[in-house]
Every structure is written in C-alpha cells, then in structure tokens.
Amino acid sequence: MPDIPLELPHHTYRVTVAPGALEGLAGVVRGAVPSADRVVLVTDEGVEPHHGRTVAKALQEGGVDTAVAVIPVSEKKKTLGTVRNLYEIFLENKLERGHAVVTLGGGICCDVAGFAAGTYLRGVPVIQCPTTLLAMVDASVGGKTGVNVPQGKNLIGAFHQPAAVVCDPRVLETLPERELRCGLAECLKHGVIRDPTLFDWIGANAAAILGLDEAALVELIARNVKIKADVVVADEREAGERAHLNFGHTFAHAIEATAAFGTRFKHGEAVAIGMVAAARCAQRRGLCDAAVGDRIVAAVEAVGLPSRGDGLADDAILLKAMAMDKKVRDGRIRLVLPTRIGEVVIVDDADADQVAAAWAAVRRG
Numbered sequence: 001m002p003d004i005p006l007e008l009p010h011h012t013y014r015v016t017v018a019p020g021a022l023e024g025l026a027g028v029v030r031g032a033v034p035s036a037d038r039v040v041l042v043t044d045e046g047v048e049p050h051h052g053r054t055v056a057k058a059l060q061e062g063g064v065d066t067a068v069a070v071i072p073v074s075e076k077k078k079t080l081g082t083v084r085n086l087y088e089i090f091l092e093n094k095l096e097r098g099h100a101v102v103t104l105g106g107g108i109c110c111d112v113a114g115f116a117a118g119t120y121l122r123g124v125p126v127i128q129c130p131t132t133l134l135a136m137v138d139a140s141v142g143g144k145t146g147v148n149v150p151q152g153k154n155l156i157g158a159f160h161q162p163a164a165v166v167c168d169p170r171v172l173e174t175l176p177e178r179e180l181r182c183g184l185a186e187c188l189k190h191g192v193i194r195d196p197t198l199f200d201w202i203g204a205n206a207a208a209i210l211g212l213d214e215a216a217l218v219e220l221i222a223r224n225v226k227i228k229a230d231v232v233v234a235d236e237r238e239a240g241e242r243a244h245l246n247f248g249h250t251f252a253h254a255i256e257a258t259a260a261f262g263t264r265f266k267h268g269e270a271v272a273i274g275m276v277a278a279a280r281c282a283q284r285r286g287l288c289d290a291a292v293g294d295r296i297v298a299a300v301e302a303v304g305l306p307s308r309g310d311g312l313a314d315d316a317i318l319l320k321a322m323a324m325d326k327k328v329r330d331g332r333i334r335l336v337l338p339t340r341i342g343e344v345v346i347v348d349d350a351d352a353d354q355v356a357a358a359w360a361a362v363r364r365g
C-alpha cells in the first residue's frame with residue numbers, strides 16, 4: 001500500500017493511505033513519536049459518533065493511554081475559544097512534550113487541533129487522521145494550521161508539520177456524498193495545476209470514486225497527497241509555487257464571501273465554479289484556448305459539482321471581494337491561471353475585462 005514520504009529540510013514524515021489503517025494507529029503513533037505512550041484524541045462532534053470509539057479503542061488496545069476531546073465543527077466555532085478549551089483538556093490530562101495529539105476529523109478538526117498542538121508547550125507532535133476527502137488530500141498535509149477571527153478566515157495560525165498522517169479511506173463510508181464531491185474539487189485542482197493524467201483519470205473513474213470503490217479511493221488519495229506533498233516540499237512557507245494551490249480559489253473566495261458564507265455554496269462547490277472562471281479568464285487573456293475551460297466544465301460536471309452558479313453577486317461586488325482576498329499583494333489581485341491542463345501561471349495584472357469575462361461565463365441565466 002502506498003506510503004508517501006514528505007522530506008522537508010528539518011523534518012520528515014509519512015502519509016499512510018490504506019483501508020483499515022486506523023486499526024493500526026497505535027503502531028503509527030509509536031513509530032512516529034516513540035515516547036508517546038499517552039495522547040489526546042481530538043475529534044469533531046460529527047465524526048465522533050461514527051468513528052470516535054473505534055479509534056480510541058484501537059489506540060488503547062495498542063498500549064497508548066488515550067483521552068478523548070470532542071470539538072464543535074463549524075467555521076463559527078473554528079476559534080481561539082475552542083483552542084483554549086483544548087489547552088485545558090491537554091493540561092487536565094497532563095499532556096507533556098513527549099506525548100502527542102491525534103486528530104480525527106475533517107479540515108476544521110485538523111486545523112484547530114493542529115494549531116492547539118503546535119502552540120501547547122511550544123509544540124507537541126500531532127498525528128493527523130483526516131476523515132473527509134478534502135482533509136486527506138489537502139488540509140492534513142503541509143503543516144498549515146489555524147483558526148478564524150471575526151476579521152477573516154484562517155488569519156491566526158502556525159506552520160506545524162505533523163509527525164504522521166493516516167488516511168483510511170474506509171471512514172469515507174459515513175461521509176455525506178456532498179462532502180465527498182467537495183473533496184473532488186481539490187483533486188481536480190491538483191490535476192489542473194500539475195497532472196493532466198490525474199485530471200482525466202478522475203473524470204473517467206467518477207462512478208467508482210463516488211461508489212467508494214476501495215482501490216479507486218486509495219489511488220485517488222495517494223496520487224493527490226503526492227502532488228500536495230511535492231508542492232509543499234518545494235515551497236514549505238508559501239513563498240512561490242505553493243500559491244499554485246490557490247488555483248480557482250480567488251474566484252471561489254469571492255463567491256463564498258458574497259453568498260452568505262457556507263449556506264449556498266460549500267467551499268468545494270465554489271472552487272469548482274472558481275476553476276471554470278479562472279480558465280475563462282485565462283482564455284480571455286489569451287493564455288489558453290477554450291478547450292481548457294471546456295475540459296474543466298466536463299470534469300466538474302462528471303463528479304456532480306456545479307460549473308456555474310445561480311444568483312452570483314454583481315461583478316462590482318465580486319471584484320471588491322476578490323480585492324479583499326488575503327492573497328492580494330500591493331492592491332493587485334493575484335490570480336493563478338491555467339495555460340493548459342497540468343500547468344498554471346501566476347498573474348497580478350488581470351484587467352477588469354478579463355475578470356468580467358470570467359464571471360459572465362459562470363453566471364447562470
């Protein structure tokens with residue numbers, strides 16, 4: 001079974017992708033952090049009823065003393081308050097630096113518990129066990145952790161690389177299909193920025209993936225983790241090419257910010273529309289031909305994601321939201337645009353006409 005190594009200058013860790021991997025979690029914890037005979041397992045309220053007890057039992061029976069902390073799962077509660085509650089639980093359980101935090105949840109849980117682990121006692125090791133496709137291929141790998149503040153999403157955080165990541169595709173059996181599709185938006189994004197073969201493979205294998213075929217899921221997760229890992233290793237602190245991971249996201253963030261956050265579009269759905277918009281913007285700019293956008297539309301629709309949106313805000317409002325995105329530098333909107341499937345470039349001088357063409361292409365009706 002594939003085990004993907006991440007070799008950073010000061011730290012190496014492995015991402016395990018295997019059905020049933022969580023049954024052997026105690027072994028992974030001991031392998032990654034030999035002194036961790038005690039852990040706090042942080043899980044979220046949506047995951048705990050399905051998998052909390054099984055995973056805690058696997059840890060206990062493997063000889064790892066385990067306390068369980070359950071956190072709320074909403075962007076509203078992805079806050080310093082929740083982190084503070086975790087510090088209390090770590091202290092109550094006498095968690096020391098040689099111990100570890102284990103996460104079991106989606107991206108919110110990975111981010112919040114990862115940040116708590118990264119700051120408690122100036123950093124205790126964290127083992128990430130993502131339970132959504134998005135968290136497996138994106139949030140759990142790469143070391144970014146953090147929380148929201150009223151001024152914006154993920155504005156407070158730290159780089160805290162995990163000691164290990166365990167992706168067990170079997171947990172996806174309880175994940176709502178809409179969440180699975182949202183993870184696929186990030187997978188298609190990886191295809192567009194780095195790997196045309198992966199991009200085509202996802203479209204061709206949509207039925208097997210959505211049907212939770214184990215072999216298809218292992219291949220999907222492993223290939224995507226590898227891409228995210230390669231990008232992170234090349235640019236851990238987001239000084240350059242890690243920004244390619246923002247493909248589709250400046251448009252997506254504008255959609256999310258103007259559409260009463262989280263209600264109408266889930267993040268992955270906004271990313272799907274955002275990728276189409278970015279391709280149409282690139283086309284208007286002469287960076288790529290229409291086929292690139294057409295292929296993205298077809299792939300997005302093949303996995304049941306939207307390629308257009310109903311009721312998007314006016315261009316002026318969307319443009320203003322794009323300008324507020326934290327990736328903006330010196331007042332210029334930076335966009336990641338495709339030149340073909342498999343390659344993107346960063347531009348910071350897209351004009352209003354190019355952006356308007358992008359929005360017009362994804363506006364329904």
Ligand SMILES: NC(=O)c1ccc[n+]([C@@H]2O[C@H](COP(=O)([O-])OP(=O)(O)OC[C@H]3O[C@@H](n4cnc5c(N)ncnc54)[C@H](O)[C@@H]3O)[C@@H](O)[C@H]2O)c1
Binds near residue numbers: 074138
């Ligand atoms: N750190 C990073 O690099 C990074 C990258 C991408 C996204 N993120 C963050 O990730 C978050 C989004 O993560 P997400 O999409 O995983 O959403 P999420 O964490 O909100 O989880 C989505 C929902 O699915 C439920 N759930 C999770 N796993 C389940 C399972 N196996 N069975 C049943 N229900 C399950 C959760 O309880 C929740 O209700 C955002 O806050 C985003 O900022 C971080």
Ligand SMILES: [Zn+2]
Binds near residue numbers: 249267
């Ligand atoms: Zn995303």
